[in-house]
Amino acid sequence: MSLVVMKFGGSSVADADSVKRVARRIVDNKKAGHDVCVVVSAMGDTTDDLVDLAGEISPVPPARELDMLLTAGERISMAVMAMAIANLGFSAKSFTGSQAGIITDGDHGKARILDVTPRRVRKAMDEGHIAIVAGFQGVSQDTKEITTLGRGGSDTTAVALAAALDADVCEIYSDVDGVFTADPRIVPSARKLDRISSEEMLEMAANGAKILMLRCVEYARRQQLPIHVRSSFSSKEGTLVIDPPEGEDVEASLISGVAHDRSQAKITIVGVPDHPGKAAEIFEALSQAGVNIDMIVQNVSAVDTGLTDISFTLPKVEARQAAQFLDRVQDKVGFRSMLFDDQIGKLSLIGAGMKSNPGVSATFFNALGSAGVNIEMISTSEIRISVICRDDQLDEAVRSVHTAFGLDTVSGEAVVYGGTGR
Amino acid sequence: MSLVVMKFGGSSVADADSVKRVARRIVDNKKAGHDVCVVVSAMGDTTDDLVDLAGEISPVPPARELDMLLTAGERISMAVMAMAIANLGFSAKSFTGSQAGIITDGDHGKARILDVTPRRVRKAMDEGHIAIVAGFQGVSQDTKEITTLGRGGSDTTAVALAAALDADVCEIYSDVDGVFTADPRIVPSARKLDRISSEEMLEMAANGAKILMLRCVEYARRQQLPIHVRSSFSSKEGTLVIDPPEGEDVEASLISGVAHDRSQAKITIVGVPDHPGKAAEIFEALSQAGVNIDMIVQNVSAVDTGLTDISFTLPKVEARQAAQFLDRVQDKVGFRSMLFDDQIGKLSLIGAGMKSNPGVSATFFNALGSAGVNIEMISTSEIRISVICRDDQLDEAVRSVHTAFGLDTVSGEAVVYGGTGR
Numbered sequence: 001m002s003l004v005v006m007k008f009g010g011s012s013v014a015d016a017d018s019v020k021r022v023a024r025r026i027v028d029n030k031k032a033g034h035d036v037c038v039v040v041s042a043m044g045d046t047t048d049d050l051v052d053l054a055g056e057i058s059p060v061p062p063a064r065e066l067d068m069l070l071t072a073g074e075r076i077s078m079a080v081m082a083m084a085i086a087n088l089g090f091s092a093k094s095f096t097g098s099q100a101g102i103i104t105d106g107d108h109g110k111a112r113i114l115d116v117t118p119r120r121v122r123k124a125m126d127e128g129h130i131a132i133v134a135g136f137q138g139v140s141q142d143t144k145e146i147t148t149l150g151r152g153g154s155d156t157t158a159v160a161l162a163a164a165l166d167a168d169v170c171e172i173y174s175d176v177d178g179v180f181t182a183d184p185r186i187v188p189s190a191r192k193l194d195r196i197s198s199e200e201m202l203e204m205a206a207n208g209a210k211i212l213m214l215r216c217v218e219y220a221r222r223q224q225l226p227i228h229v230r231s232s233f234s235s236k237e238g239t240l241v242i243d244p245p246e247g248e249d250v251e252a253s254l255i256s257g258v259a260h261d262r263s264q265a266k267i268t269i270v271g272v273p274d275h276p277g278k279a280a281e282i283f284e285a286l287s288q289a290g291v292n293i294d295m296i297v298q299n300v301s302a303v304d305t306g307l308t309d310i311s312f313t314l315p316k317v318e319a320r321q322a323a324q325f326l327d328r329v330q331d332k333v334g335f336r337s338m339l340f341d342d343q344i345g346k347l348s349l350i351g352a353g354m355k356s357n358p359g360v361s362a363t364f365f366n367a368l369g370s371a372g373v374n375i376e377m378i379s380t381s382e383i384r385i386s387v388i389c390r391d392d393q394l395d396e397a398v399r400s401v402h403t404a405f406g407l408d409t410v411s412g413e414a415v416v417y418g419g420t421g422r
Numbered sequence: 423m424s425l426v427v428m429k430f431g432g433s434s435v436a437d438a439d440s441v442k443r444v445a446r447r448i449v450d451n452k453k454a455g456h457d458v459c460v461v462v463s464a465m466g467d468t469t470d471d472l473v474d475l476a477g478e479i480s481p482v483p484p485a486r487e488l489d490m491l492l493t494a495g496e497r498i499s500m501a502v503m504a505m506a507i508a509n510l511g512f513s514a515k516s517f518t519g520s521q522a523g524i525i526t527d528g529d530h531g532k533a534r535i536l537d538v539t540p541r542r543v544r545k546a547m548d549e550g551h552i553a554i555v556a557g558f559q560g561v562s563q564d565t566k567e568i569t570t571l572g573r574g575g576s577d578t579t580a581v582a583l584a585a586a587l588d589a590d591v592c593e594i595y596s597d598v599d600g601v602f603t604a605d606p607r608i609v610p611s612a613r614k615l616d617r618i619s620s621e622e623m624l625e626m627a628a629n630g631a632k633i634l635m636l637r638c639v640e641y642a643r644r645q646q647l648p649i650h651v652r653s654s655f656s657s658k659e660g661t662l663v664i665d666p667p668e669g670e671d672v673e674a675s676l677i678s679g680v681a682h683d684r685s686q687a688k689i690t691i692v693g694v695p696d697h698p699g700k701a702a703e704i705f706e707a708l709s710q711a712g713v714n715i716d717m718i719v720q721n722v723s724a725v726d727t728g729l730t731d732i733s734f735t736l737p738k739v740e741a742r743q744a745a746q747f748l749d750r751v752q753d754k755v756g757f758r759s760m761l762f763d764d765q766i767g768k769l770s771l772i773g774a775g776m777k778s779n780p781g782v783s784a785t786f787f788n789a790l791g792s793a794g795v796n797i798e799m800i801s802t803s804e805i806r807i808s809v810i811c812r813d814d815q816l817d818e819a820v821r822s823v824h825t826a827f828g829l830d831t832v833s834g835e836a837v838v839y840g841g842t843g844r
Binding site for chain 1 (some may be wrong): 479484516
């Protein structure tokens with residue numbers, strides 16, 4: 001007998017019928033003899049509706065109270081899921097994050113899990129119940145305040161619980177069939193991957209693939225926990241995020257997929273004095289603003305002026321905050337002006353085989369060149385090449401690269417990845 | 423400086439605007455220098471909506487999960503109330519029933535409060551915050567399960583908290599101005615009472631006045647806690663439910679009001695053998711069914727048959743359950759048949775002065791007689807006379823009695839009561 005953690009996102013439990021459908025799926029796992037722990041997100045648009053309600057009340061609601069409000073969403077979905085399972089003749093018990101022992105720090109709205117002590121969940125399963133746990137929420141270690149984990153929090157809850165319960169697998173259900181070689185909405189010939197390494201999945205998640213949040217993949221990788229990404233609308237196998245057993249000699253696939261990201265903006269600081277420490281002053285200010293910088297490019301300075309330009313990308317939603325903080329240090333740093341550009345797209349080619357294959361870059365840039373895509377910034381890691389281009393060239397760029405690496409042929413040998421249907 | 427507990431019902435916090443309005447009212451109390459603890463019900467129809475959702479999922483949802491589901495309602499209202507207060511520049515902290523130390527038994531759906539340990543609420547107020555507590559919910563003493571208190575539970579939460587915090591007064595806000603001499607929808611000339619004794623309020627609540635639930639009045643009476651019943655839509659003083667200080671010689675008012683009740687049905691057991699113990703067998707069966715019997719009438723037995731009829735009233739919603747249990751004992755008891763009647767109404771005249779004024783009954787029955795009302799059952803207590811009549815004669819009966827006791831004249835001297843606007 002094994003222990004399975006099943007996580008269902010909001011679109012999988014959008015209404016009463018969906019809840020009943022998912023309940024049957026859960027019961028099937030229980031019937032098969034497994035211990036089952038289920039993690040649920042809030043139903044459909046519940047969380048957005050609650051955020052809207054808070055917005056009607058106050059432009060800047062206190063973070064503690066916003067967490068208290070939002071946790072009502074999962075409370076509703078977990079209770080109705082338990083009811084739906086009971087209605088099928090099986091016994092289920094729902095638990096809030098606090099009851100399930102999801103212990104976090106006190107950072108409301110984006111708390112981090114410090115510990116998981118799922119004694120009540122374990123006891124419920126030992127007594128034969130199916131355990132249902134509210135995703136996205138926990139309780140702070142010091143002050144026992146209700147916290148939420150921020151975006152993708154329910155995935156993190158599921159992985160953390162699975163690790164603490166020593167589960168055999170953590171199944172993440174959504175409305176797509178698995179991890180694809182590229183976003184099927186952009187590349188119709190994209191293929192579902194059967195497996196992907198956690199390292200590659202990490203790069204995918206960090207570079208725009210929305211199917212799994214970065215935090216959740218990091219957590220699972222650290223705990224060596226397999227994740228099974230699959231659809232709640234079909235019984236097909238999805239994609240297994242798993243590393244080959246240590247010592248086993250597995251030849252890495254050349255390329256695992258093409259990810260893309262439209263959520264970033266670019267800021268260019270024009271006319272920065274080319275002295276040591278100037279870049280530090282700029283990024284110090286941005287760090288104080290809590291801005292997450294992604295790519296950074298600095299050109300060589302023009303010989304005659306002693307000035308240089310520094311460009312960087314950051315999430316669009318943090319751009320205003322960043323601009324405000326940069327304004328404050330303009331005199332101190334002595335730069336001339338600031339340019340803002342939110343019409344950019346980011347494309348990332350990811351593959352563990354890149355490490356030992358120098359030809360990848362050439363193929364990659366040739367593909368972009370043939371498609372007439374102008375490259376504005378480049379950054380690389382051991383298993384990834386990313387470029388920034390114009391937003392309206394991004395889809396074509398993704399398709400070109402996908403084709404150039406043989407990813408969209410059914411007979412293609414590369415095992416690959418991509419964006420997601422969400 | 424005093425400590426005030428303010429309780430707001432669902433109609434007072436139906437939407438964002440109502441929440442903001444109520445928040446201003448709360449802040450006014452804080453500005454006046456009081457420590458303020460607020461108890462809120464779920465917003466508007468939230469609880470009904472959640473019950474409907476549960477009904478879509480399962481015809482008989484497990485009680486534990488239904489409680490988990492319903493408690494989301496107050497969680498939402500308390501969080502948004504705290505946000506609205508924060509938006510006015512004051513600090514508020516919301517607490518679930520569990521966090522506020524509302525300790526109950528484990529009877530899901532109708533838990534009873536066993537203890538109140540509001541340490542966190544007290545601490546929050548000591549630190550200058552306004553405390554917001556979710557009504558209607560608690561946590562079970564033994565198993566730490568989330569419970570709800572059943573109908574009128576938020577009033578009970580407020581009174582129990584007020585007692586535990588040693589509050590000076592518990593203010594119960596709703597959409598009516600206070601306690602009236604009769605339901606103003608039936609008797610337009612009914613007047614608001616300034617004061618009423620807890621004993622009279624108890625009889626009112628037990629006999630159909632819906633403004634305060636019986637449990638809450640009982641709790642406040644036991645704790646000698648004054649309740650102030652008032653409207654959240656006006657700043658007028660409402661009705662104070664308070665007993666005269668012990669030893670103070672207050673002449674009791676003759677009549678304190680006319681209550682009515684349409685929620686009851688009548689069952690008549692026909693042809694019961696007139697032997698000792700037969701009535702006991704019947705009411706033993708009903709007690710096992712968990713049915714709450716109100717009035718009971720047994721006629722003298724007919725000399726020739728040795729058989730008698732027994733009639734009793736009970737809540738309409740419990741009638742089916744009662745009939746099933748009576749069916750099972752028909753052979754054992756040996757009664758002939760059972761008649762069911764849900765077209766009845768109950769009228770109650772209540773007044774502490776009745777104790778020492780034997781003329782009340784005559785006036786009462788004369789009034790009903792003149793109005794052509796046929797009386798089917800009668801029951802009395804020291805400070806109350808109740809009768810059962812036809813449902814369609816009830817409104818007229820209430821008006822006749824109200825007039826006969828001089829309650830609907832502005833210059834009338836009696837201080838009186840009645841139903842409510844809800």
